Amino acid sequence: MKNRMQINKVLAVAVVLCVLAAAWFYGGNNHNSDNATPSQKPASTMKSGEAEFPSIKAHGQTTEKAMVSQAHSDDSARTKSGSAANQILTDPLTPGKPQPVEPQNAQVTGKKRTCTLSVECTTILHNMKDFNQDKLEMLPSDGIIFPAQKVTFFEGESVFNVSQREMKKAGIQFEFEATPLYNSNYIESINNIYEFDCGELSGWMYKVNGCFPNYGCSRYELKDGDNIEWVYTCNSGRDLGGNYVTNRGGV
Amino acid sequence: MKDAFSTFHPIVNFTWFTAVLLFSMYFMHPVCLGVSFFCAIAYSVYLNREKAIYFNLKYMLPLLIITALINPAFNHEGGTILTYLYDGNPLTLESIIYGIAAAVMLISVICWFSCYNVVMTSDKFVYLFGRVIPSLSLVFSMTLRFVPHFKAQIGIVSNAQKGVGRDVSNGSLMQRISHGIRILSIMVTWALENAIETADSMKSRGYGLPGRTAFSIYRFDKRDKYAMIFILLCTGYIIAGSLSGGLYYRYFPTINGMGAKPYSLSLYICYLALCIAPVIINIMEDRKWKATQSGI
Numbered sequence: 001m002k003n004r005m006q007i008n009k010v011l012a013v014a015v016v017l018c019v020l021a022a023a024w025f026y027g028g029n030n031h032n033s034d035n036a037t038p039s040q041k042p043a044s045t046m047k048s049g050e051a052e053f054p055s056i057k058a059h060g061q062t063t064e065k066a067m068v069s070q071a072h073s074d075d076s077a078r079t080k081s082g083s084a085a086n087q088i089l090t091d092p093l094t095p096g097k098p099q100p101v102e103p104q105n106a107q108v109t110g111k112k113r114t115c116t117l118s119v120e121c122t123t124i125l126h127n128m129k130d131f132n133q134d135k136l137e138m139l140p141s142d143g144i145i146f147p148a149q150k151v152t153f154f155e156g157e158s159v160f161n162v163s164q165r166e167m168k169k170a171g172i173q174f175e176f177e178a179t180p181l182y183n184s185n186y187i188e189s190i191n192n193i194y195e196f197d198c199g200e201l202s203g204w205m206y207k208v209n210g211c212f213p214n215y216g217c218s219r220y221e222l223k224d225g226d227n228i229e230w231v232y233t234c235n236s237g238r239d240l241g242g243n244y245v246t247n248r249g250g251v
Numbered sequence: 252m253k254d255a256f257s258t259f260h261p262i263v264n265f266t267w268f269t270a271v272l273l274f275s276m277y278f279m280h281p282v283c284l285g286v287s288f289f290c291a292i293a294y295s296v297y298l299n300r301e302k303a304i305y306f307n308l309k310y311m312l313p314l315l316i317i318t319a320l321i322n323p324a325f326n327h328e329g330g331t332i333l334t335y336l337y338d339g340n341p342l343t344l345e346s347i348i349y350g351i352a353a354a355v356m357l358i359s360v361i362c363w364f365s366c367y368n369v370v371m372t373s374d375k376f377v378y379l380f381g382r383v384i385p386s387l388s389l390v391f392s393m394t395l396r397f398v399p400h401f402k403a404q405i406g407i408v409s410n411a412q413k414g415v416g417r418d419v420s421n422g423s424l425m426q427r428i429s430h431g432i433r434i435l436s437i438m439v440t441w442a443l444e445n446a447i448e449t450a451d452s453m454k455s456r457g458y459g460l461p462g463r464t465a466f467s468i469y470r471f472d473k474r475d476k477y478a479m480i481f482i483l484l485c486t487g488y489i490i491a492g493s494l495s496g497g498l499y500y501r502y503f504p505t506i507n508g509m510g511a512k513p514y515s516l517s518l519y520i521c522y523l524a525l526c527i528a529p530v531i532i533n534i535m536e537d538r539k540w541k542a543t544q545s546g547i
Contacts, residue, residue: 008423008424008425134501134503134504135504137504137505138330138504164339168335168339171332173327173328173329173330173332173341173343173504174340174341175327175328175340175341176339176340178338189327189328192328192329192330192503192504194328
């Protein structure tokens with residue numbers, strides 16, 4: 001009897017260890033992984049249908065391991081990058097624009113840089129009938145939540161890092177949610193104006209130097225002098241001229 | 252100290268519970284939540300005495316605390332930022348208050364249901380709905396009865412198994428587990444069989460047939476009429492008040508709503524009167540009973 005109990009205990013410990021190991025293995029290459037671990041997924045697992053969706057809000061784009069700045073054209077990036085690791089299925093990149101850098105691979109140095117940051121939601125002013133009436137007091141009369149100003153960041157930081165820090169400094173509410181599918185944080189709200197607060201197609205989008213990058217803001221590595229604009233859309237970006245189609249036409 | 256409200260006509264009981272449960276679930280105004288919470292606790296303690304106090308302290312209090320804590324962990328909406336959480340999202344005053352409000356609502360609804368189970372026995376429910384929706388009301392009353400019935404039966408089965416040395420308290424860990432699984436298997440078989448037997452039994456008695464009458468000792472007398480009028484008046488006034496915005500309250504992005512305006516105050520008082528009615532009736536009956544006793 002005693003012997004059997006012992007065996008049971010050993011078995012139980014083994015099972016627990018197996019579960020923990022599996023969990024670690026599964027979760028391990030999600031956020032903490034270094035350059036060596038990103039899983040090697042063949043391009044054939046990608047569904048071509050995914051490319052058709054218009055770019056709704058601040059989610060991110062495809063391909064390539066960190067720091068590899070291959071200037072693929074958008075369609076060939078989908079098909080040819082078989083050897084590239086960490087495929088993330090989002091809309092095609094704008095040709096000639098910076099490639100995404102996975103946040104876990106970003107190397108933040110101590111070097112100070114400056115960029116311009118602004119947050120505005122003027123589109124709501126044109127769509128007041130759809131706007132959530134409870135949020136009226138959160139809406140500035142001119143629609144500008146954070147007027148354009150120079151802010152400091154450290155080399156290697158993403159749009160997300162600098163936005164979050166500046167909003168925190170300014171005391172503006174800023175809610176985000178990590179989205180493993182796009183390996184980026186999704187911005188749900190700025191200044192208590194949430195996604196879907198102005199119709200079903202509304203939400204926050206970001207532009208850098210006047211162009212919608214089409215991938216998540218945690219994956220956009222800033223350069224000195226970049227101009228970040230957070231803008232609120234009431235119609236999937238169409239009211240901002242940031243439609244997938246217009247973007248592809250080369251903004 | 253028998254519950255006097257239970258002696259009212261089933262339709263009165265049922266209307267009152269429906270109104271109070273729906274209002275408790277729907278109104279997020281803090282005064283309404285407080286009234287509902289207080290009345291639910293008071294009535295459940297009146298009905299179940301020590302058992303209810305024990306249950307509320309042991310299960311409801313931790314549930315309240317956990318629910319109130321969970322909300323600010325996932326909800327970061329609100330204009331008053333207190334501090335920032337570890338992941339970088341803000342911790343807001345509004346989300347904390349909303350968490351508490353939601354927890355209070357959850358607890359009061361559970362408490363109301365514990366009262367419902369005592370007052371609305373299955374015979375009352377079947378009396379009310381046996382004619383209109385026979386099969387549904389049978390299923391409903393069987394479902395409501397399932398858990399207590401199952402608990403009683405599991406005690407019987409477990410004792411029988413103990414008699415042959417196969418209870419969950421006998422043997423090594425693995426043996427205990429296998430005994431437990433055996434008991435569970437017996438219970439599942441029993442539950443399925445029992446449900447079919449009950450249904451067959453009801454069918455053989457002609458349950459749900461058109462010409463069948465049901466014996467009932469319920470009479471809708473004057474007292475029931477007054478109670479019904481009171482409930483309907485209160486319910487109507489509260490619904491009208493809520494539709495006209497008298498109970499408006501919002502938690503996000505900033506806390507704002509109806510305060511102590513006379514119209515809203517009248518609604519709060521009406522809601523309190525509705526919720527506390529059974530307790531008042533019981534206290535009045537208890538007094539009458541004591542008065543007649545002391546006269547002898």
